[in-house]
Each structure stands twice: as structure tokens, then as C-alpha cells.
Amino acid sequence: MPTAPDELLLPCAELHLHIEGTLEPELIFELAARNGTALPYANLEELRSRYEFTDLQSFLDLYYANMEVLRTQADFADMTRAYLRRAAAAGVRHVEMMVDPQAHLLRGVPLADCINGVASVLATSLEDFGISAELIAAFLRDRPAAEAEEVLEQLLESRAPIVGIGLDSAEADNPPEGFVALYRRARDAGLKCVAHAGEEGPSHYIEQALDLLLVDRIDHGVRCLDDSELVDRLVRDRVPLTICPLSNVRLRSVDTLLDHPLPQMLAAGLNVSVNSDDPAYFGGYVDDNFALLRDTFDLSADQLAQLAVNSVEASFAQPARRAELL
Numbered sequence: 001m002p003t004a005p006d007e008l009l010l011p012c013a014e015l016h017l018h019i020e021g022t023l024e025p026e027l028i029f030e031l032a033a034r035n036g037t038a039l040p041y042a043n044l045e046e047l048r049s050r051y052e053f054t055d056l057q058s059f060l061d062l063y064y065a066n067m068e069v070l071r072t073q074a075d076f077a078d079m080t081r082a083y084l085r086r087a088a089a090a091g092v093r094h095v096e097m098m099v100d101p102q103a104h105l106l107r108g109v110p111l112a113d114c115i116n117g118v119a120s121v122l123a124t125s126l127e128d129f130g131i132s133a134e135l136i137a138a139f140l141r142d143r144p145a146a147e148a149e150e151v152l153e154q155l156l157e158s159r160a161p162i163v164g165i166g167l168d169s170a171e172a173d174n175p176p177e178g179f180v181a182l183y184r185r186a187r188d189a190g191l192k193c194v195a196h197a198g199e200e201g202p203s204h205y206i207e208q209a210l211d212l213l214l215v216d217r218i219d220h221g222v223r224c225l226d227d228s229e230l231v232d233r234l235v236r237d238r239v240p241l242t243i244c245p246l247s248n249v250r251l252r253s254v255d256t257l258l259d260h261p262l263p264q265m266l267a268a269g270l271n272v273s274v275n276s277d278d279p280a281y282f283g284g285y286v287d288d289n290f291a292l293l294r295d296t297f298d299l300s301a302d303q304l305a306q307l308a309v310n311s312v313e314a315s316f317a318q319p320a321r322r323a324e325l326l
């Protein structure tokens, strides 16, 4: 893993991070042993050999399979603590972390064990790791919308400490338009709204997320470049796009990092930030993403600082915390 030089440790906010995507192979084996969960891999090497992806779905298959080791509140807490420790070293000072409660409920893990496990660690993350934190409940777009609506009701009823909702999982053929009622309910409850759009799906899914779900941010959004009018709109309205360069390479949205459109997006004036998405799967945390971008594109100190400032400005951090980080 490349170690970022000091000048890369910009205080930044990580806005696109799936906590289940931080489950490192070592922790997968540790939790499986603790819970007596049988793994379909004999050892770490065999597990690591599966981390070659051809598209989003090939990654999701492994991501959901590996979740099987998460059984208890302590498992969720340990995973969250491990991420925060690593993120602090990467220069992250504020995180808005997605969790997939629906995926865990479907496996028979009670909502409270998942949410309380993560939230109990986030409650003291500023004191323990110097990272302020918010939690986003993400819903699975390849499952029925009614199921997501039911899980949202349970989250609201139990007063789960979430700042907002998101939409993730397999994007192709699962457009935002199916989730209008879910997002309306979330907004009415005072929650922030984000959604993955334009990762593998077409650019008009980004428009749908904005026009129908009224999202505050777009996760990914790289496919906006297929539509120049949409780019103009995103620039004009300063819509934040949470870009995940290594994720895009590993899921084959682009062939190599050199082909990534991030410099083009910055030059167009888009409000982009750099994020790690599922760092245990895609070859690096935020500092690795920054370091590889800088080295690949020879980004200037000003460009790197702009990316860090964008991340804080696009965050849902409390005003006093935003002011501290800007």
C-alpha cells in the first residue's frame, strides 16, 4: 500500500464510503473464526484471489458474500473502529458513512445490532480518532422499493441516528424513478438524500435522481460527461459528485487511472470530491486515491486543496465543524 507523503494528508471529508466495503480479508477471517461461520475460502490468499472484478455485479457478489461474517453488534463495531483508525491516518477528518441495513436484515441480523454496532463507535469517533461522523442508511435498488420503505419506517421508529439515506447496489435497469416514495418519506422526516447515479447506469439516471428524488448529492456521477447540458446544469447548481477513482478502475468503468475523467471534471468546474467507496476491495483508502491521482495526473497543490475543500463544503457536517475544517 503506498504511503501518502505528508503534503497529501489534507484535512478532508470522506462522503462516499460503504462501511461493509472496509471489511479487510484479515478481519473477515477473524470474525468468521469468532462466530464459527464457515468460509468458502481456505485461506487469505484464496480469498484475495477473488478480488478481480469485471463489472459492478462481479464485485457486489463478493461484497454480499463476505457480509456473512457480520453477525453481532460487536462485529459491526470492530469493523467501524478499524475503518476510523485507517481513515485518520489517511487525513480524513469527517466521514459520512453508508451502511446497508436492508442487506443485513435479509440475512437475519436484527436492525438494532447493525445500526447500534456502527453508531456506538461513531458516537465517540471525534474524541477517539479526530473524525466527526454521520451515518447514511443506503437502500438496495435491485430489491423492491416497498421493502426499502418498510426498512426506512423501522429506522425512523427506532430513532436510528442517521443523517440521511442513499441508494446503492446494481444500477443497470434499476432507475431512481422507482424510489420516489422512499425519498419523499425521508425528506419529510428531515433526512438528507444522496443516491448512486451514473456509475454504470446512464446519465439520465443522474437527472432522475435530481428531479425525482431531489437528492443533495450524487454518488459517482461520472457518466454525466455523456451529456454536456447535464454537465452545465451540475456546474451551475454546484451539485456535489462524490468521485471514487480506484473504484472506477477496479470495476472497469475506465481501463486505467490515466483514463479517468477526474481532471476533465475539475477543469469543467464540477463540484467533485475524492472518496474510496469500498477501500478493502478496490486497492486503497482516500490517501491512496489522492496519491495515485496526483502522481498519474501531476495534480497541483491547488487542485488537491480544491478537492479537499469541495469535500468539506459538500458534507452535512455541523456548521461549527465545517468552519473548523475549511
Ligand code: HPA
Binding pocket: 018, 021, 056, 063, 168, 169, 170, 196, 199, 247, 277, 278
Ligand atoms: N456501487 C453500488 N453499490 C455499492 C457499491 C458501489 O460501488 N459499493 C457497495 N454497494
Ligand code: ZN
Binding pocket: 016, 017, 018, 168, 196, 219, 277
Ligand atoms: Zn458506492
